[in-house]
Amino acid sequence: MNARYQKHDSSQESSLLIEKSENTIKKLKEFSASQEYSGFGWRWKDLGLLIVVLLLQGGAVCVESFLYPLLPEVALKIGLTQTYIGVVFSAYEVGRFLTSAAVGSLVSKTTPKIMLILGGALSSVSSFLIGLFYYVDDGLFFSLNVMARLISGCGMSMVTVSGLSLLLKATEFQTGTVLVIVEGILGCAYSFGVAAGIFLNDLVGYSFTCYIFGGFMGVLMIIQIAVVPNIEETGNKSSKGFFQLMKVPGQVLLFFHCFTNTLCMTSRLVSLPSFLMTTFGVSSSDIGSFLGVANFIYLLFSPLCGFLINKLTYTLILIAWLIQSLLLLFMGPSPLLDFIFHGKKYYLGTVITWCTIQLSQVCVFLAPFKASLNLAEATGYERDSVHTYGMIAGMVNCAQGLGSIAGPVGGGAIYEVLGFPWLVTIFGFLQFSLATVTIIYLITMRLANKPLTPEQADEIRFRK
Structure with a gap:
């Protein structure tokens, strides 16, 4: 009798295990299907967050790109060679390279919002510094601009890594959608930064152009503080x-x-x-x-x-x-x-x-x-x-x-x-x-x- 009951219980347990396995497999298939590209499906909340984050990322790209047609002209006037100008521009990538891995590790230990705001602040500060360094002694121009570009590169790595992490985690956009939109907007921002830099330089001069871009980043940073959700790693x-x-x-x-x-x-x-x-x-x-x-x-x-x-x-x-x-x-x-x-x-x-x-x-x-x-x-x-x-x-x-x-x-x-x-x-x-x-x-x-x-x-x- 006991053996019969044990056999019956064993068969019930097997049925339950099979049912649980089938449910788990079903859920995994549903999860896999949800991760596939399903077009540009979104909610208005997701779209708003996307716009705000991309504005800051695009602004950081503009802070970097507007200098390409302007900085060489200023540097050549004080006697810097193309080699020195190249070093100034390369300092941006050095800062980006040195901080990207660290930012990737820290973004979950803090929050994407904190890193995003900090990156925007660094980009804003670097633009103001570059404008101020226009008035320094010619002998200090090179080293101070290298320092400012290093700061800008660090800020850009924070904005890029934390912004991408935030969009992938906090929105319902699929990975392919996020990558495409981010890449497209940043490409447009790069071209816009060059064009806007040339226009503003003719209008208000080199230093005030830097101040305008820095102030623009500062305004965007304030918007980030008010709008971006504070997502903690669970x-x-x-x-x-x-x-x-x-x-x-x-x-x-x-x-x-x-x-x-x-x-x-x-x-x-x-x-x-x-x-x-x-x-x-x-x-x-x-x-x-x-x-x-x-x-x-x-x-x-x-x-x-x-x-x-x-x-x-x-x-x-x-x-x-x-x-x-x-x-x-x-x-x-x-x-x-x-x-x-x-x-x-x-x-x-x-x-x-x-x-x-x-x-x-x-x-x-x-x-x-x-x-x-x-x-x-x-x-x-x-x-x-x-x-x-x-x-x-x-x-x-x-x-x-x-x-x-x-x-x-x-x-x-x-x-x-x-x-x-x-x-x-x-x-x-x-x-x-x-x-x-x-x-x-x-x-x-x-x-x-x-x-x-x-x-x-x-x-x-x-x-x-």
């Missing part, structure tokens, strides 16, 4: 740090993806105008026009990329790298193709290949972030967590900052020694090699039955 605050993240198989590779993309992009951007001017006698206005068209193509393709990166993350990365590595051979064109072009260079060919590369540029710019986030969540990092979002955003910004430092310097050196055709050839082979290593990595992960996404991790766990 999980374990002693979560894994940046170095633990980099130990995850594949994260170093994705870090190198972000670094290589920025390295190649900034190197091309710095060397292309000189190549076009010296080779074809093209004016700076013509160069600016076609670069504007290329940027418009980039922004136009961004929404489609946002739709695809949630489903075809690594496929997009590989296709983009392979397309770029091929097109770069034709941009110069490469000396390796002399049997086709016989040493001739074509302005229209360079312009067309540059604009075509912009179609794939958005993929290698945004997809590694999504791939890194998936990999972190698949290997034990908290899902839908400020800490995880902050760590990934910090890692990506750190890699991009390092690439922005190395790109102009390394690309400029290669350009001076070997010329533009060899420069793009070298980068083409670098990108092809990176695509090859990525393919080997993906095959290895598949053979070892290791997950690349949280959904794959759940499936493996339930099979066991």
